[in-house]
Amino acid sequence: MTLALEMRSITKRFPGVLANDHVNFQLRKGEIHALLGENGAGKSTLMNILYGLYRQDDGQILLDGREVQINEPTDAIKLGIGMVHQHFMLVPVMTVAENIILGTEIVRNGFVLDLDTASRRTRELSHQYGLEIDPDAYIKDLPVGTQQRVEIVKALYREADILILDEPTAVLTPQEADELFVIMRSLVAQGKSIIFITHKLREVFEVADRITVLRNGHVAGTTTPTEATRQSLAEMMVGREVILTVDKKPAAPSNSVLKVEGLKAVDDRDALVVDGVSFEVRAGEILGIAGVQGNGQTELVEALTGLRRCLDGRVVIQEVDVTNASPRKITDLGVTVEGSAHIPEDRHEHGMLSGYPIADNLILNSYYRFPFARGVAMDNQAIEDNALRVVHEFDIRTPSIYTPAGSLSGGNQQKMVVGRELSRPIKLLIASQPTRGLDVGSIEFIHNRLVTARDDGVAVLLVSAELDEIMSLSDRIAVMYKGQIIATLDADLASREELGLLMAGISKEEQHATT
């Protein structure tokens, strides 16, 4: 077995954070090595060190057994290391070939001749690895998945032998992800070595040869998909036992709680991003809205919760028309019709007041009501009792209920928001990306709470870009594409593949026509 790369005892500190703590990492020639870990585990830092974007405080990097100094990306590129970042670095108004030669300082023959070489090489590489890229296409016209391949070709054009892919599937539909995995296989079959960063368990089983798990900046272990189980990997990632299955009884939906008809809304740049959306959520069911990020889901949720103007159409909650009603009125419907709860997509924007104690955050949208308010005074005992109960029930790890919410870890902040929203009587729960950025343990916990809410007769609207989350929780699944619901399926009958095609905008009719 030959090592392509060895990182020895790499240590990197940022102010207040030990991002990499004596990390040992070995990449074999011709393997796909997954670097698995929760948000903040130190994966990107380790790879940014390898690519010369950061300099390690301590530790060595060895290539083919020889120590190398990598001070900047050009050093890494010269040593045959290429990196595809989470956010692509392509120029939209330029062609594929132009982007590929951009930044190669070897403009030997002048731009035009190099452009010819780049086009020819792109075709060759594209053919060799099954990338299907047209060198003359403009980046702005290409789907995200293809843009990502351009980044891969760019690295290959610079003769990379080691490819670092940082969370490459985050922006892809399931089909695009599958296609990427095929390309990755083809690359390693022809001698390349790949470091594949991910936080998704399913993906490491699909494509990795070996897996190194990072937790809190250190290596929790290295294993293989055959030796490991979902369970064992999840435990390595979070450092404690986790339960991964959602227990779900068949749904028993009853009356309609949320009815949306022909809803239209524009985004902050005035583009119509919610374009005539209609659906209904009944008590006791979870309607999942699937879709690749950026297809209008955020604006839809904002329009439903009074945070964005509806241009057209109607929103009806418990038979009350709440189109363009204030958020407070929508929340306040809770008093009479047991209301609607909203788990915001971005905790920091709408979900909490970081500087305020947990106890206060737990009554953010009910402080003006009984039992917390009595006339103009606040009832501190009731606030404290409530906080102690929710902290216990939702397993919020905190030294005290008076700790400022902002000093909790991300997972605990999220549990606080969910705890607040689910611990008052509700009829409708709109959960938008409820587990984004959470560790697998907390994700599991929140999933179970959503199912419990549904079993208690709450109507749940789940909006998520994570298809696995949508599939494991929903009773019905609506797919949103370019501002429209292009299909609604019974969750039991919907396959990953079909949903993936719908997420790419390929309708059921087209799917049947092509098969």
Ligand code: ADP
């Ligand atoms: P991952 O990629 O596994 O999600 P990162 O490597 O991005 O994790 O981050 C590891 C830790 O280092 C986190 O606590 C993060 O906040 C911190 N960190 C990463 N980059 C920087 C930076 N440039 N400055 C300060 N802190 C950073």
Ligand code: MG
């Ligand atoms: Mg990262």
